[in-house]
Amino acid sequence: MATTLSEAYRDHPLHLHHIIPLDFSSFRTLPDSHAWPQSNDDCNDHLTSNINGCFDESCIPIIDLNDPNAMEQIGLACEKWGAFQLRNHGIPLNLIEEVEEEAKRFFSLPSKEKVKALRSSGGATGYGRARISPFFPKYMWHEGFTIMGSPSNDAKKIWPNDYKRFCDKMENYENQMKMLSEKVTKMIFNILGISQQENKWVGSNNHCGAIQLNFYPSCPDPNKAMGLAPHTDTSLLTILHQSQTSGLQIFKEGVGYVPVHPHPNTLIVHTGDILHILSNSRFRCALHRVVVNNVKNRYSVAYFYVPPIDYLVQPFVPTNSLPRFRSLSVKEYIGIKAKNLGGALSLISTFLDDDLCQQGK
Numbered sequence: 001m002a003t004t005l006s007e008a009y010r011d012h013p014l015h016l017h018h019i020i021p022l023d024f025s026s027f028r029t030l031p032d033s034h035a036w037p038q039s040n041d042d043c044n045d046h047l048t049s050n051i052n053g054c055f056d057e058s059c060i061p062i063i064d065l066n067d068p069n070a071m072e073q074i075g076l077a078c079e080k081w082g083a084f085q086l087r088n089h090g091i092p093l094n095l096i097e098e099v100e101e102e103a104k105r106f107f108s109l110p111s112k113e114k115v116k117a118l119r120s121s122g123g124a125t126g127y128g129r130a131r132i133s134p135f136f137p138k139y140m141w142h143e144g145f146t147i148m149g150s151p152s153n154d155a156k157k158i159w160p161n162d163y164k165r166f167c168d169k170m171e172n173y174e175n176q177m178k179m180l181s182e183k184v185t186k187m188i189f190n191i192l193g194i195s196q197q198e199n200k201w202v203g204s205n206n207h208c209g210a211i212q213l214n215f216y217p218s219c220p221d222p223n224k225a226m227g228l229a230p231h232t233d234t235s236l237l238t239i240l241h242q243s244q245t246s247g248l249q250i251f252k253e254g255v256g257y258v259p260v261h262p263h264p265n266t267l268i269v270h271t272g273d274i275l276h277i278l279s280n281s282r283f284r285c286a287l288h289r290v291v292v293n294n295v296k297n298r299y300s301v302a303y304f305y306v307p308p309i310d311y312l313v314q315p316f317v318p319t320n321s322l323p324r325f326r327s328l329s330v331k332e333y334i335g336i337k338a339k340n341l342g343g344a345l346s347l348i349s350t351f352l353d354d355d356l357c358q359q360g361k
């Protein structure tokens, strides 16, 4: 399964300067290469979500997976936001903490150590800048490490005699994330009326998944820097853990960027492009970005849940409606996204006007 997603990326090689991160520890001021033009993008930081449930229309809903109405709430959240936070998700807290610790252990290494596991030009796994980097005129205040299947090949380059600890934690986390993704996907397919019979890949090992460790060092000039530029995820859905440092913001039409402050014991779920297509635009795919700060390092761990590479992504169309997208394989969509980023959805759209996702920058 791991190699299949890597295959999809192999056809879209990147220049090395879009892969090798800056050695952030050696900069006391923001280099011009990382200074973004100031934008008026309002961030509605006064809006905060409430751990006991979100009754405010302007905050990301928090859903308890054990709630008998969880499925209905997930459906509403996907329609309104393309994202929600999940409580009682069943992932052991100590595993989440251990994975975050391993991410910190890796990113705190000197640059010359980390580049030993540098992603290759046509590669999908390893250390490097965000894959969306080539689409933006400035670099992001971010470094990442991508894992598909076992990370042992990359981890051995870093810790030749001590790679097992890192691998065990990541593999365990990937298994747990896969199970949670399956549970949420089954609920979502139920809401959409998508046949489980025709989607036997959910629950099998015939899926594609990837873990993305993200690191946003504290930044000397955070107002001019960008942690991760606005994008939607290509996945069916993404499950995200963020360390106890704010930074993630989700775009809500008519509201602007809304911060998703960390809540202990909650994971964030994003609707990805593939689910947006399958739902025939009923579910939004959340445009999101990450801002940085000058006080604390920030870490996050994203798990991307993706159908098999040859899966036909075909909008599920209710009676009397027309498909808003042409059908295509996951592999073809990954290719279109790799070349067009935010323009990918409009390129496969069967409509002239479309919604939020086409604004993806």
Ligand SMILES: O=C(O)CCC(=O)C(=O)O
Pocket (backbone or CB within 6 Å): 212, 214, 228, 233, 240, 242, 247, 248, 288, 290, 299, 300, 302
């Ligand atoms: O760091 C975050 O909170 C978001 C990360 C993200 O959007 C991604 O890895 O695609």
Ligand SMILES: [Fe+2]
Pocket (backbone or CB within 6 Å): 231, 232, 233, 288
């Ligand atoms: Fe993302």
